[in-house]
Amino acid sequence: MIHQLAAVDKRAKIKKNVIVEPFTTIAGDVEIGEGTWIGPNVTIMDGARIGKNCKIFPGTVIAGIPQDLKFEGEDSQVIIDDNTTIRESVTVNRGTKALGYTRIGKNCLIMATSHIAHDCVIGDNVVIVNGCGIAGHVEIGDFTVMGGLSAVHQFGKIGKHVMISGGTLVRKDIPPYVKVAREPMSYAGINSVGLRRRGFTNDKIFEIQKIYRYLFQSKMNITQASALIEKEMLPTAERDEILEFIRNSPRGIVKGYGTGRE
Structure with a gap:
């Protein structure tokens, strides 16, 4: 052969x-x-x-x-x-x-x-x-x-189930389950299509969306939002994975869309 x-x-x-x-x-x-x-x-x-x-x-x-x-x-x-x-x-x-x-x-x-x-x-x-x-x-x-x-x-660190838009310059870490796009790179929602294809339930997808609303669509910084997520949301594998990723990101994670805040 x-x-x-x-x-x-x-x-x-x-x-x-x-x-x-x-x-x-x-x-x-x-x-x-x-x-x-x-x-x-x-x-x-x-x-x-x-x-x-x-x-x-x-x-x-x-x-x-x-x-x-x-x-x-x-x-x-x-x-x-x-x-x-x-x-x-x-x-x-x-x-x-x-x-x-x-x-x-x-x-x-x-x-x-x-x-x-x-x-x-x-x-x-x-x-x-x-x-x-x-x-x-x-x-x-x-x-x-x-x-x-x-x-x-x-x-750089990129989490699981991430979708990165073409031509993106990845200068910051990207936590699990999200989409990123734009220049400079920013959060563009969760990767709901990919998650459904891989068997994630609607309830689980809604849970992940709620976590990222705290992180990127509230008026809190990442440290404050992480503390609130840990306090108010029940522990699950996905919640803990996201929080652990953020804690172990020395470069810092991608910014939220439209905020310019990392």
Whole structure:
């Protein structure tokens, strides 16, 4: 299943039913799971760990060394979990000693020409649309959709079930379940369509909406609104997840729409 015009190091650990197309280069410290397809003109460098049933399209470079002047040649990895598709000319850099790996979760779609830098952790079922730039040490939660040509500042955090409008410059953290848009980036409501598609009930969606009304549509600042939410709303997994995200956001979260207040 390995084309004779592919250059595959004999030390690479390649499972059954893997297809490697011509003019692809695979280094020695590489592991590829069953059923994965590696297209032509792909470069997979030392440190790549690719799961089952993935698809890697032409021009992609996996596990290139970090574009970080602090990198000193330490061993590190890129981990790509099962059933993820990486389209044309994507670059995914391996980690540094800060974390040791860059990880992309299961069932993700990374569209053409996007860049994922060192020490990023991307959850499951994430869609990153064409031409996105994700700087180092970024965290992206499950089921997030990142619109085309968007860019995330280093050390940025994005929660689960977030929808990011195309062309957005993500300079602040984005808490779970919301949509963001405009320039500068601001809150644009909750991601109700995405939540319904994933089985959230109307009651749960209304609960999430109420939380974000406190945070972004009241006259309170984020600290005051968070305290009131904790006092007046019953604890649920979603309430606690949102509050925990805010507490652990050293950069601060996105501003509310129309207020200019972060």
